[in-house]
Amino acid sequence: MAAEDPQKSGGPSKLVIKNIGLLLSGDLSRPILEADTIVATNGRIAAIGRARDVDVGGATTMIDAHGVALAPGLIDSHVHPVAGDWTPRQSQINWIDSYLHGGVTTMISAGEVHMPGRPRDVVGVKAMAIFAQRAFAAFRPNGVKIHGGAPVIETGMSEEDFRDLGEAGVKYLGEVGLGGVKDGPTARKMVAWARKYGIQSTIHTGGPSIPGSGLIDKDVVLEADTDVVGHINGGHTALPDEQIRCICEGCRRGLELVHNGNERAALYTLRTAKEMGQLDRIILGTDAPAGSGVQPLGILRMISMLSSLGEMPAEIAVCFATGNTARMRNLDCGLIEVGRAADFVFLDKAQHSAGNTLLDSIRLGDLAGVGMTIIDGIVRTQRSRNTPPATKIPEVVSV
Numbered sequence: 001m002a003a004e005d006p007q008k009s010g011g012p013s014k015l016v017i018k019n020i021g022l023l024l025s026g027d028l029s030r031p032i033l034e035a036d037t038i039v040a041t042n043g044r045i046a047a048i049g050r051a052r053d054v055d056v057g058g059a060t061t062m063i064d065a066h067g068v069a070l071a072p073g074l075i076d077s078h079v080h081p082v083a084g085d086w087t088p089r090q091s092q093i094n095w096i097d098s099y100l101h102g103g104v105t106t107m108i109s110a111g112e113v114h115m116p117g118r119p120r121d122v123v124g125v126k127a128m129a130i131f132a133q134r135a136f137a138a139f140r141p142n143g144v145k146i147h148g149g150a151p152v153i154e155t156g157m158s159e160e161d162f163r164d165l166g167e168a169g170v171k172y173l174g175e176v177g178l179g180g181v182k183d184g185p186t187a188r189k190m191v192a193w194a195r196k197y198g199i200q201s202t203i204h205t206g207g208p209s210i211p212g213s214g215l216i217d218k219d220v221v222l223e224a225d226t227d228v229v230g231h232i233n234g235g236h237t238a239l240p241d242e243q244i245r246c247i248c249e250g251c252r253r254g255l256e257l258v259h260n261g262n263e264r265a266a267l268y269t270l271r272t273a274k275e276m277g278q279l280d281r282i283i284l285g286t287d288a289p290a291g292s293g294v295q296p297l298g299i300l301r302m303i304s305m306l307s308s309l310g311e312m313p314a315e316i317a318v319c320f321a322t323g324n325t326a327r328m329r330n331l332d333c334g335l336i337e338v339g340r341a342a343d344f345v346f347l348d349k350a351q352h353s354a355g356n357t358l359l360d361s362i363r364l365g366d367l368a369g370v371g372m373t374i375i376d377g378i379v380r381t382q383r384s385r386n387t388p389p390a391t392k393i394p395e396v397v398s399v
C-alpha cells in the first residue's frame, strides 16, 4: 500500500484521518485534545479539529479510525544500532522494523557501540560517527527515523574534533563513559565543546552494563553536565536511591528511564520528579539492543509499567515517550501540533483486557494494541504483528 502513496512518487499528498476516538497530544500540559480529525499534507500536520471544522476534501489517503485512539509515533530515546536493520549484539535482523510494530517511529542512537571492531582512536571515532549518521539518514527501515552517528568520547579529542563532527551533521553524542573518558573534568570539557557545536549529549549512569564498561556515579554525572542523564535507572545496575535523588535535584537535565534498567529505580525517579513538579524531564528509551536483548514493545511496556505501578495517568505516561522527548531532543515529531511531522500510532485496548477503555487498560498494566502506524503521512504498518491484538483497528478507506 505504501508504495502506491503519491508522496512516494513525488506528488502532493493529503492524508485525512477521521473518527479518532481519543486524541493523545504528547503534550504534558494538555495530554488529550478535543478533536476527532487530523489532516496532513505532504507529511506534515496541517489541521486538527472536529470533522465539520476542517477541510477534508481532496484527500489522497483517507483513514477511518473507527473510534480508536491516535497518539504521536513513539520515540525511543536510547538505542544502540550498528548498521542497517541488523544488530550483532544478539545476532538479530529486522529489529527496527519490529520496533515499528511496537509503535516506535523515531529512535535516537546512544552510540553505535556494538560495531564489531569499533575504533577507539580519534580519527576512527569521527569517521564511524559520520558514516553512521549518513547511513541511517539515508536508510530508514519501513520509514523509521533513526538519528544515528553518536560518537562515544575518547581521551585526546580536541575542540576541533567536535567542530568537525558538528559541521558534518552529527547531532548527538553516544553515552559518555562507554569510551575511554570516565572522569568528570574531561567529560565536562568535551560535553561543553559538543554543545558549542550543536551536539547534544547523554551519559551512562550507574554500574557497568556489560564486561568492559564501568561505573559512573552521581559526582561524574553532575560534573559532566550532559543534556540527558542517560538511563538514570541504571543499565541495568542503578545507583543508590540517594544518588538518584541528588542527580534529580542537582541539575535540570533530562531524566531518561530505560526498559533495560532497574524498574524499581525507574519508579523511584518518577516519584522524585513528580514531587519536584518536573515530569517534563522524564523521557523513555529501551537501551537495546543490549545484553537483555531487543524489545520491540519496550516503550509500550515502559508506558504501562510507569502508569500502573507509578500511578500515573496513562495519557501522561504517553507524553514521556513522545512530546517530552521531542522537546528535549529537538525533534520535529512527537506532538500533535500543526507543522509537526505526521508520525502517528493508533492504539486501542488489547482484546480481553480487564480495562474498560484504552487508558484504563494501560493503568491496569496491560499493553496497548497497535492497529496502525504512519510516518511522514504514509501508512507503514497495519495491525501489529507484535502487540496483543487491538480490540478495534483503523482502516484505509477509498477516496
Ligand SMILES: [Zn+2]
Pocket (backbone or CB within 6 Å): 175, 203, 204, 205, 209, 230, 231, 235
Ligand atoms: Zn549505558
